[in-house]
Amino acid sequence: MHVPDGFINAPVSAATGVVAAAAVAVSLRGARRELAGAGAGAGGVAGAERTAPLAGLVAAFIFAVQMLNFPVAAGTSGHLLGGALAAILVGPYTGVLCVSVVLLMQGVLFADGGLTALGVNITDMAIVTTVVAYALFRGLVKVLPRRRRSVTVASFVAALVSVPAAAVAFTAIYALGGTADVSIGKVFTAMVGVHVLIGIGEAAITALTVGAVIAVRPDLVYGARGLTKPLELRTSPLAAPGDESGSPADEPSRPAAPAPASAAPAPAGASAASAAPRRSSRRVWLAGLAAALVCAGGISYYASASPDGLEKVAHDQGIDAKARDHAAKDSPLADYSVQDITDPRLAGGLAGVIGVGATLAVGTGVFVVLRRRRNAGSGEQPAAGSGRPSESA
Structure with missing residues (x-):
């Protein structure tokens, strides 16, 4: 659904550029909170340190899977948009940034999506898909049973x-600033009809990816937070002699095992969850990177060569009458x-690998900078377990 130059007139393109810039600015602030709060059960800032590379990986994975056009009807293909996948995996604000990075790299490096239409594409493919998908996702999770399978559903x-929500949004933008004199009713019917079919492919890819990550590391899925209980360390106090709930009075009490000399005492107020050892996300990161490289560098060769939904509708309805070549x-x-x-x-395979690498580098760089600025602004220290004394102490 990459909109090329010339589909939308200059005033509306500029207006959507302002909307996109404002949404990205808001998402930058929101992503700082999402990245800093990631893995809070495993130690706050330490959890954020592993989430920035994972968010960059999500952007690279979306770039790779978008190269896999799949047939949806006679002479028409579709591809992943990625807004829902990004929002569920790393959060809605971070998701908007992930898809925006992908669209920027595609427009600048691969001439996919017009440069003057970048605001239109970010508004349609990054903002609309993410907001609609995550709002619906949260509503469904609240009413469905609290199980991992519910997250996948x-x-x-x-x-x-x-x-189809993105298709409706594009139709609305075209109604405001379309450069060709075509029937908006026909554009709406054609766009929504073909993108409902494309949505089935999007849904399958999203559910399979989210389900795969939940199966191995549910703690890394933003949308699955609260489904897993944090690790609790319980200690049972020694019962007083004669207490019915403890040992009999004539049974000698066993002294508590002394703590190892090398073990440092836990800070006051530290939670049991923060004392739990952190699980490395390196294997998940490497598996995701390998999947992205395989998709972009190998499987993409077998992708459908048919025009995608927007290209097909544009040709059939005459929307592309004033389309311009990419700069x-x-x-x-x-x-x-x-x-x-x-x-x-x-x-094609080498171009895909270069794209994955470039998107991964840019995306990870953006999220690492956001995370560091969040930590610096809040005065947090990266050392795990550095609890602050409570005010009542």
């Missing part, structure tokens, strides 16, 4: 609805192919 429904159409990576490499499999 809610992910499927939220992703399914988010795609970066002669770039070395235009159309997801490395120039001067004659083998299409190698050219």
